[in-house]
Amino acid sequence: LCLKEWADAWTAGDTERAHSRLAIARAVSVALAEANRETLLRDAVAAIDSGDTHRRDDLAAAHQRYYAARVLHLEGKTVEALPLLENAMRGFRSGHSPMAYVAEYYIAICQHAAGANDASLATLSRLLSTVPPYQALRAQLRWQRGTDLSLAGLLIEALEAQRASLRLFEDLGENAHADLMRHNIAAVEAVLGHDGLAWRMRLDIFRNLSEDGD
Numbered sequence: 001l002c003l004k005e006w007a008d009a010w011t012a013g014d015t016e017r018a019h020s021r022l023a024i025a026r027a028v029s030v031a032l033a034e035a036n037r038e039t040l041l042r043d044a045v046a047a048i049d050s051g052d053t054h055r056r057d058d059l060a061a062a063h064q065r066y067y068a069a070r071v072l073h074l075e076g077k078t079v080e081a082l083p084l085l086e087n088a089m090r091g092f093r094s095g096h097s098p099m100a101y102v103a104e105y106y107i108a109i110c111q112h113a114a115g116a117n118d119a120s121l122a123t124l125s126r127l128l129s130t131v132p133p134y135q136a137l138r139a140q141l142r143w144q145r146g147t148d149l150s151l152a153g154l155l156i157e158a159l160e161a162q163r164a165s166l167r168l169f170e171d172l173g174e175n176a177h178a179d180l181m182r183h184n185i186a187a188v189e190a191v192l193g194h195d196g197l198a199w200r201m202r203l204d205i206f207r208n209l210s211e212d213g214d
Contacts (some may be wrong), residue, residue, distance in 0.1 A: 002028065003044065003099075007063035010056060022048060036172045040098050040134040047097035055095050062091025066103055073106065078113040085110060101131050108144055112151075121148045139168035143181060150188060159188050179205045 002025035009018035022045065029042035048059055069084035085107045092100035104127055111120035124145045131138060142165035149158035162185045169178040186201035 003048075003063050004067040006048070007060035007067075010060045011064070036135075038134065038136050038172065040102070040137060043098045047095055047099075051095060058091050059095040059097055062088045062095065062097070062099065062103075065091065066099065066106075069103075069106065073109070078110050082107065082110040082114070098132070098134065101127060101134070101137060105137065105141060105144070108141075108148075112144070112148055117148050117151050121145065121152070124148065135168050135172055136174070139165045139172065139174070139177070142168065143184075146184065146188075155188050155192055159185065159192075162188065175208060179208055 002021050006018050006021040006025060009015075009021055025041065026045045026049075029039075029045050032038045033042050048056060051059060065084045066088040069081035069088060072078070072081040072084070085103050089100050089103035089107065092098075092103055104123060108120045108123040108127070111117075111123060124141055127141055128138070128145070131141065142161045146158045146161035146165060149155075149161060162181055166178055166181040166185065169175075169181055182201045182205050186198040186205075189195075189198040189201065
């Protein structure tokens with residue numbers, strides 16, 4: 001959100017507010033890197049810091065398009081978000097921002113929502129072979145890959161992707177996302193007839209929720 005606010009301020013010519021919002025994003029990025037070695041936001045801020053005025057203009061427009069696409073996705077208009085994400089991805093790439101990877105991840109989600117499951121899988125495979133070790137993003141990529149593989153009926157492969165995603169979320173301390181992944185794994189295990197494994201996974205979820213007070 002801070003980068004969207006930076007983009008709005010930069011586009012409006014409000015230099016003081018743009019500097020302020022970018023400073024907040026920079027501080028958050030440092031905290032994330034220290035907490036769990038997650039550096040995507042730090043690198044996205046660095047792309048802005050290192051850019052000249054023209055590059056910052058391009059990055060500001062890309063961040064605005066990306067945010068608008070995310071709003072459409074949250075409103076259930078995922079397929080409609082695709083052109084905005086494609087434009088945002090190109091802008092991020094020209095500005096050497098790792099947000100290009102994030103935009104392309106959401107493109108895969110749009111492809112899935114449009115019924116183009118094979119295209120989504122191809123996009124995810126390309127990303128998994130090129131994305132730097134941004135662990136949170138790689139966990140999300142594995143999650144979506146598991147979803148696509150499940151839809152394709154490739155349940156063993158889906159489990160492999162989901163378990164890889166779970167390990168990454170656990171390493172990051174992302175407990176809520178880890179439990180969502182356990183739920184997905186349990187569902188696939190049940191379909192495969194592994195009822196004991198499915199229930200053990202569900203018990204882990206219940207135990208975690210109890211410990212968190214939920």
